[in-house]
Amino acid sequence: MPILRADQSACQGYANCVAGASDVYDIDDDGVVVLLKERVPEEERQRVEEAARSCPVSALTVEGE
Numbered sequence: 001m002p003i004l005r006a007d008q009s010a011c012q013g014y015a016n017c018v019a020g021a022s023d024v025y026d027i028d029d030d031g032v033v034v035l036l037k038e039r040v041p042e043e044e045r046q047r048v049e050e051a052a053r054s055c056p057v058s059a060l061t062v063e064g065e
Contacts, residue, residue, distance in 0.1 A: 002045050004035050004039065004060070012031075012056075012057055014056055014057070017055055023036065024040060024044075033059060049062045
């Protein structure tokens with residue numbers, strides 16, 4: 001299962017990731033990304049990676065098989 005990572009110090013709260021995968025990413029009250037899941041099934045990988053790539057500051061990654 002792919003593993004999700006978030007660099008909270010890089011996050012600037014654009015919320016592009018939330019628009020692409022609101023079941024996986026959220027923004028807290030301080031405007032910082034929160035991972036709602038740390039792993040996603042392989043069949044969700046493409047959608048979650050696209051949401052991660054939409055981050056303008058590259059704060060999100062999807063790693064592993």
